Amino acid sequence: MTLDDSPWVWQRLDDPEVAGVLADAQSRQYFEPFIWRERRVIDVAAELGVTKNAMLYQVNKLLSLGLLEVTRSEARAGRAIRYYRSSSQGYFVPFTATSAESIHALYESSLDHTRRSVLSLLTRAWSTLAEDPRWFGLYTYGDEQGLKSHALLPVRPASLASPDQGMLQCLLQGDVPAIWDNTAPVSLSREHAKQLQRELHDLHVKYQALHEDAGGEPYVLRLTLVPVSERR
Structure with missing residues (x-):
């Protein structure tokens, strides 16, 4: 077109x-x-x-x-x-x-202004949630397959014994604001990568359509998916 x-x-x-x-x-x-x-x-x-x-x-x-x-x-x-x-x-x-x-x-x-705005909002949100500064910091985790997750968290992950299951669960609790920021490398076939791309698009469209909800609060949503290699 x-x-x-x-x-x-x-x-x-x-x-x-x-x-x-x-x-x-x-x-x-x-x-x-x-x-x-x-x-x-x-x-x-x-x-x-x-x-x-x-x-x-x-x-x-x-x-x-x-x-x-x-x-x-x-x-x-x-x-x-x-x-x-x-x-x-x-x-x-x-x-x-x-x-x-x-x-x-x-x-x-x-896009630099948008990036800085997102960082500013995240900084404010994390500062509010960081009740114990001893556990406020970067959490990087991997297994035999390599890096699984790298995230800045305001609290200790829910399960250090099984970080791949509980590392980000603390953000999903009902009394925690709706915030998500995580860098997670994944290995996908082209078919699955395209499927994820389309699902992210559909998810964005779905929730963007709710902007007229009564009592709705403004959020910034940024979705990024990019291949690490240059292969097509």
Whole structure:
């Protein structure tokens, strides 16, 4: 399927200055809250933890670049309240429109902010759960087949006698927040690797569809599966 055949609306960004907003994680954070949602400056400012004036500066910049549009205004005493939304539901930034020297560099500039945000959230969560600092640290475990798991845990694993069964069980207790972060190498056939890839996709879609649950809390979900070797 080509971009022209896609059922979604993809706005192509060839202008390097415009493309840079989506290619750079720092700039993109001010734009993401408006993607296909009507938002007010004051609400997004509170969400991002910046002042209203700082957010208004970013919004005006996004307007001038054509990435935002005013959807409606609400009259009130003084200045009217404006609502903004992205100019398109989807965007495509060609690699050639970015300033990145390589795909690796583009990956770093585009995703580094997300990575740091995840680490910051994990740090806060682990600090809250670490009741006994003596057991807060890295747990690395393997068997005759090699490394099984490498994880940072705030508490001692439930079963040191059988870490492959109980190492992460402490995170599954009902009174522990829903947090999961673990690096686990696995050896899979191509068939099983593709099956896992599709199951991760389906799992993401399943729970993403629950975003309108009443009383739902925001979470960050990041799923990564990549072959260690270059064989195909």
